[in-house]
Amino acid sequence: RSIRYRLTDAKTNTLLALGGEKVNLTCAPLALRLLAPWYRDTIFASAPIDTIEATVTVHGSAARIEATLTRGDALLARQSVQATPGQPAAVRLPAKGLAPGEYTLRVARADGSAAAMKTIRVLPRKQGEVCLDRQGRLLVDGKPWFAWGFFCSSPTERLAKAGFNTVVTYIGYYIHRDKDMKAWLDNCQRLGIRAAMYPYMGEVGVHVNKKRKRFTDKELERTAQxxxxxxxxxxxxxxxxxxxxxxxxxxxxxxxxxxxVSAEDPHHPCIVLDNSGRGVAGLADAGEVLWVDPYPGFAKDGPPRLPMETVSIAMDDMIQGTGDRLRHFWSCPQAFNWGAWGGEKAKTERAPTYEEERTMTYLSIIHGAQGVVYFAWKYALKEPHLSEGFLTRLGPEMTDLMPELRDGKDVPDVVAETVPADSKIHLRAFRRGDRLTIVAVNPGPNEVAARIRAPGLAGSFDVISEKRTVTTKAGVLADTFPPYGTHVYRSR
Structure with a gap:
């Protein structure tokens, strides 16, 4: 078929370009979409399901569809459904109590003219297994996990005491090697900290394969090893x-x-990172945890080099660019000074202030971060205001908020009127039980007065870490935000 397209200016309707090309279109007579299990087509022991759910869509003519679940030659369940062309028909087959192993879900037209299949795995229980739930939350042993931690950090008592639960290393193998690597992981486990690691034995450094663009079969086998x-x-x-x-x-x-990696270890997700939202969205088929590190940069004796909203834009781009694929999203805020590596930047750059760090953290969360893992503890330690801020202020604060971050339900229609009118306040609200928590961030360099409204907003709110209380009037919470300021409100 020939496809023609026209590009016009949306405002003026001016024609900008015409084009066309020939394409080959194929239409499958029958399409199968698996809905449950929803992650890696796999049922985890710590997140069991009772029912396998799928949809079948036929094209051409209406059809009777026969759906079966088998293991080897054994037929375990069957369902017959009527399908109308172009309309998904629901398939539901029992899954409770399935033993570990591989199963086949097959759907076919009753006349035998078309069929489609999916392989479903049931995994044996494993301590520490990690998967995603239907909402994209990370589950560790079946319980929600909000990753909160650092790149370039060993597991330490201080970090664990401050509430941090995650460390990431891409040099662990080079530092620890075999016996010491095991001891390092044992220490993580003792402290309640989880670790994400490079799976490479030397082939990959930062950004690239050290020797070539493509991996050899031997290198991939070393990765599996x-x-x-x-x-x-x-x-x-x-x-x-x-x-x-x-x-x-x-x-x-x-x-x-x-x-x-996933074939060798189906019990743990793969994690990919890039420094733009669109960049990491382009890696969505390579990992289940997508992670973005948009660094504003901070001028010595000056403001952020890029707007603070660089962080929120990157989060939005990452999530929206992923489409309907089930993924989990992390943010990697800047917790370092670009001048830490010396050279001219040592004269022109600084680390973020504690307030700026806090604002980047909450901007990430407002815009969908389900984990916050900073780059990097090694460099934050060079900035006492940051390291102590993490350990004594932000760490305990986030630990206090963890129940909302893990289990809170989003409250829609939270808005703010601002003075000046062209300023912004970014907002997100969570409800957990009877408690309402509102996170509000001023991403700009000027003071902003705001009037916040939310469904059912009433009563008094503690302002977390500020030792003060605000009281709503006529369904409005009014407050003032300093430059790059964040307020976290929790109903009393």
Whole structure:
């Protein structure tokens, strides 16, 4: 078929371009979409389901569809449904009590003219297994997990005491090697900290494969071997595949790595990171945890070099760019000084202030971050105002908010009127039980007065970490925000 297109200016309707090309279109006579299990087509022991759910869509003519669940030659369940062309027909088959192993879900037209199949895995129970629930939350042993931690950190008593629960390393193998790596993971487990690691034995540094764009079969086998060594350790959170990967070919290779890693270890997700939302969305087929590190940069004796909303824009781009694929989203705020590596930047750059760090953190959460893991503890330690701020202020504060972050339900239609009118306040509200929590951020360099409204807003609110209370009037919470300021309100 020939496809023609026209590009016009949306405001003036001016024609900008005409074009066309020939394309081959194929229409499957029958399409199968698996809805449950929803993650890796796999049922986890810590997140069991009672029913396999799917939809079947037929094209052409109406049909009677026969759906079956089998294991080997054994027929375990059957269902017959009527399907109308173009309209998804629901399939539901029992899954409760299925033993570990592989099963086949098959749907076919009753006349035998078309069929489709899916392989469903049931995994044996494993301590520390990690998966996603239907809402994209990370589950560790079946319980929601909000990752909160650092790159480039060993598990320490101080971090654990401050509430941090996650560390990420891409150099763990080089530092610890075999026996010491096991001891490092044992220490993570002792402290209640989970670790994400590079699965490589030397092939990959930062950004690229050190020797070539594509992995050899031997390199991929070495990757599988590394995963095999540590996959059963209960401190493993996931496998960190790439750090801002450079080059189209190498980025595509991440899909091959993901296939190797997930085949060797189906109990833990793959994690990918890039420094733009669109960039990491482009890696969505290579990992289940998508992670973005948009660094504003901070001028010495000056403001952020890029707007603070660089963080929220990146989060929005990442989530929206992923489409309807089930993924989990992390933010990696800047917790370092670009001048830490010396050179001219040592004269022109600074680390974020504590207030700026807090604002980047909450901007991320407002815009959908389900985990916040900073770069990097090694460099935050060089900035006492940051390291102590994390340990004594933000750590305890976030620990206090963890129940809302893990289990809170989003409250829609939370809005703010601002003075000046062209300023912004970013908002997100959670309800957990009878408690309402509102997170509000001023991303700009000027003071802003705001009047916040939310459904059912009433009563008094504690302002977290500020030792003050605000009281609503006529359904409005009024407050003032300093430049780059954040307020977290919790109903009393």
């Amino acid at each position: 590394f995963v095999r060594l540590y996959k059963d350790h209960p401190a493993i959170l996931g496998w960190y595949l790439c750090d801002e990967p450079r080059g189209t070919v190498f980025r595509e290779e991440m899909k091959r790595v993901r296939d190797v």
